[in-house]
Amino acid sequence: MFKTALLLSILSAAYQQGCLARDCDTATSNASSEFVLHQQSLISLQLKLITLQENLFLAGKTLKDAEETRRKQIAGFEKIGSRYFYIESHLKRNWWGASDVCRQKDGFLAAPRSSEELSAIKLKLTSGQNYWVGISDLGDNVTYVSQATGQPAFLMWATWEPSRVFGNKDEDCVELMAQRNYFMNDIKCNTRSHFICELSD
Ligand SMILES: [Ca+2]
Ligand SMILES: [Ca+2]
Incomplete structure (x- = not known):
C-alpha cells in the first residue's frame, strides 16, 4: 500500500x-x-x-x-513463555467442569507443548496442589489427545504412568501431579482439582 x-x-x-x-x-x-x-x-x-x-x-x-x-x-491470562495461560489455584472442578470454565474464558484447558513450556508453567503452580491439563484418552482409550488442538498431545509422564499401560483403563484425564514434581498422571476425570487454561492461538 x-x-x-x-x-x-x-x-x-x-x-x-x-x-x-x-x-x-x-x-x-x-x-x-x-x-x-x-x-x-x-x-x-x-x-x-x-x-x-x-x-x-x-x-x-x-x-x-x-x-x-x-x-x-x-x-486474567498471563504470558508464560510464548503463550497465554490462566492458572486456577482456588477453584476445584472435575475435568469437564474445568474445561467449561476455560471455554467461558474463550480458551481451553491447557496442553503444554514442550518440556520448556511445562517447566515454565510449573514455576507458577501452588505447591502441593494438582492441576488438570487439557489432555485425555476419552476418545479411543489409547491416544492422549490435546483438547485444544484435537491432536496427540505432548506428554511427559511421571514414573509408572500412564496407568492405562499398567492395566487401569479407567483413568482417562491427565493432571500435573504435585507429588511427582508436576509430571503427568492419568486419573479419573471426575476428580476435583485446580486447573490451567490456555488461550487459543
Ligand atoms: Ca484411559
Ligand atoms: Ca494414573
Whole structure:
C-alpha cells in the first residue's frame, strides 16, 4: 500500500516535470490542457484514497490490538513463555467442569507443548496442589489427545504412568501431579482439582 502511494507520487511529479519540459505555457490545444488537469486531479484523488485506506488500516489494527490486550487482561491470562495461560489455584472442578470454565474464558484447558513450556508453567503452580491439563484418552482409550488442538498431545509422564499401560483403563484425564514434581498422571476425570487454561492461538 505504501509502495503504491510512493509510486503514484513519483509518477505525478514526473508527469508535471515532463509537462514543464515541453513548455506547457505554449501548448496550443485547450483540450490538451484540460486533459492534463483531469489527469492531475485523478492522481490527486487516488493519492487521497490511498491515504484514507492507510489510515483505515492503521485504525483497524490499533482497535484489534486494543481488543486483544483487553480480552487477555480481563480473563486474567498471563504470558508464560510464548503463550497465554490462566492458572486456577482456588477453584476445584472435575475435568469437564474445568474445561467449561476455560471455554467461558474463550480458551481451553491447557496442553503444554514442550518440556520448556511445562517447566515454565510449573514455576507458577501452588505447591502441593494438582492441576488438570487439557489432555485425555476419552476418545479411543489409547491416544492422549490435546483438547485444544484435537491432536496427540505432548506428554511427559511421571514414573509408572500412564496407568492405562499398567492395566487401569479407567483413568482417562491427565493432571500435573504435585507429588511427582508436576509430571503427568492419568486419573479419573471426575476428580476435583485446580486447573490451567490456555488461550487459543
Ligand atoms: Ca484411559
Ligand atoms: Ca494414573
